Amino acid sequence: MNAHIIAIGDEILIGQTINSNAAFVGSRLTEIQVNVKKISVVGDEIGEILAEFSEVWSKNDLIVVTGGLGPTHDDVTREAIVKFFNCQLVRNEQVLNDIKERFKRFGRSTSKINEDQSLVPDIATVIRNQFGTAPGTFIERDGKIFVSLPGVPYEMENMVENFVVPKIKQKLGTSDSITKMLTILTTGIPESTLFEKLSPIEDVLPGAKVAFLPSAQGVRIRITVTAYNEEQANDKLLKHEQKIRGIVGRYVYGKGNEELGVVVGRLLKDRGLTISIAESCTGGLISNIITNYAGSSLYFDRALVAYSNASKVEILDVSEDLIQRVGAVSEEVAGEMAAAIRSISGTDIGLGVTGIMGPGGGTTEKPIGTVFIAIADSNNTVVKRFNYGDNRLLNKERAAQSALDMVRKLILGISLEN
């Protein structure tokens, strides 16, 4: 089944909104063996939308449209659907009721523009909206499927998970060949080094299609295999994974969409370990990542975002003299921060992070992008120096990733040396 995803909205064309919806839809369709051939974005202009519908209709089996279903005048997707399929709008009482109930819950009454969101194309199966007012629609015509979903991400995501994916899976039935992907996540090794270590790729991973995808979090290795069935595909992927781990295993922190924060959280939880953090230059990012996951209160005790020198001295008892002598951005201060937060909090592990994120503050000896990360446990405090680049936000992300990777390595007994 070939699919095309269309996102509608001037806000995407002019760059006010990033098209994260297409990524979500693309990943869910790929998981159920739908081949996403193309993604396009068109503006809130009915002529443009109709032209796009016509262009993609003949080339695909499935079209998923997101956006343009809001209650205000600038949303025209529903009108385009009515014109494209030459159908009528009818009031859907269940949707009307959903909308009224929703407003009631928030102690408000509906207005006409909200109520009119219950008008749906008569040829469509309605997809109810659990988190908002605009319903989705599912249309089958000429052996093809056309799905329209709201642009608000969590409303759309819910409909994809609970309606679109199960429905399409059921239509697809079983097939005689299967394509499956596995993404191996690495951090702390550059793309070209990774590529060379795994070269020649055709010999190291025979029969696989391999892609290398660099980002601030590290390099992802995506492996695609084709097989007769799921079991055989899994078997092939497992062999490739083992091969990669055999060569660059210490840099591998996870698979698929896993985030390092999840991996580290699981390691802490499984080993019954706790952590506390003293972060300066990362400004709360490491704690933020750790607390993005439900259940983090089991292993995360506290963090001090010690931005001012005073906060380092007062709460962490770093000596003012030391800061004067070696600077707040130093191996020594990072080490004291890690040890102090660990001891104050009574956790198993303490992290200390101090650095210069830019754009100002660099020196010849410690240029922008210099970060010291320390990790303390009951045995030892290890401090590592990292040299990132000039971009403040990237430096924060990279330092957070490096810090979490040090926790991973410490727990797994992997050497912290490069």
Add this chain to the structure above:
Amino acid sequence: MNAHIIAIGDEILIGQTINSNAAFVGSRLTEIQVNVKKISVVGDEIGEILAEFSEVWSKNDLIVVTGGLGPTHDDVTREAIVKFFNCQLVRNEQVLNDIKERFKRFGRSTSKINEDQSLVPDIATVIRNQFGTAPGTFIERDGKIFVSLPGVPYEMENMVENFVVPKIKQKLGTSDSITKMLTILTTGIPESTLFEKLSPIEDVLPGAKVAFLPSAQGVRIRITVTAYNEEQANDKLLKHEQKIRGIVGRYVYGKGNEELGVVVGRLLKDRGLTISIAESCTGGLISNIITNYAGSSLYFDRALVAYSNASKVEILDVSEDLIQRVGAVSEEVAGEMAAAIRSISGTDIGLGVTGIMGPGGGTTEKPIGTVFIAIADSNNTVVKRFNYGDNRLLNKERAAQSALDMVRKLILGISLEN
């Protein structure tokens, strides 16, 4: 000038990477009066890429392509360009030198796959890469412009800012009509309420094209006007802005792409105020946002991410008895957190945030999404209760936004009541 943006990469189609590059290019082109008509995404397959080049070439004046320029085998954009324009690859010595210098800086030597990135189409003007190895290319043919840029965001962004935008601006010269946009940023008011307050929109903002864009940060109002020149356009936009501020001004925190964290940072800096934060359920997100901006050390002293009750008791001196009696998620505890962090840090303002982000931990009285945010200054401590939804990450984002908005309102003397 009509433009089409093409992003190349299987990782975007299958949803592993969100197409933030197109948003960046779209916003920069829009700023210089280029009309972005469409965005598309195609996979790493040379046939598909060539078909897309052909399709968009005839319909547009400018084509910007991102991605597919990496050193590994899965990157085929350069090959597609050579085939499409029927040109040759030639070695560019300056690019080769850039690549070698880059590797030298990191203490590494280049390999053949890196050096081969200096092979560029002979008909192209090379765009040097300050942050990576793949050069961009700028091609002019048949009165049209074709630009190819690497997919790594900061490498691409730098080339757009410093080469593509100035070059296209120069080509465009001056025109006899101008379209200009202004986005007004609101928070704390639902989309339909905002729309109703500004209705009928044709009378309230005559002659403007208006769009409402909701997100976790609030609702953006985008106004587009057409005028004879820049001055007249600015004048129209200013009048519309004043009209909007006159009706819903207390919800307006900024304009354009401004983030609330920047707005609050500027207010703190301009008034010479300092802030400290005790955040529990937001887990460091508020501090992370505040420290995303250079110069935040001028007004941000420290944050305690007080996840465990012990950390609230030990560092903030919240009484254990109070937590037992009213719960850690309560008006009282939020208030004590704000006042305590302010007093410990000696800052002008203290924020205290405690809540239930989900998916677990809700009760009938305090369901998931219940958050108490307190703000303390030398006069007073004000606590507000918020009720968000079921999504943990959205709840964190909304709470951070609400907290920052309370700081904005406090500084500007806007009532904290709804």
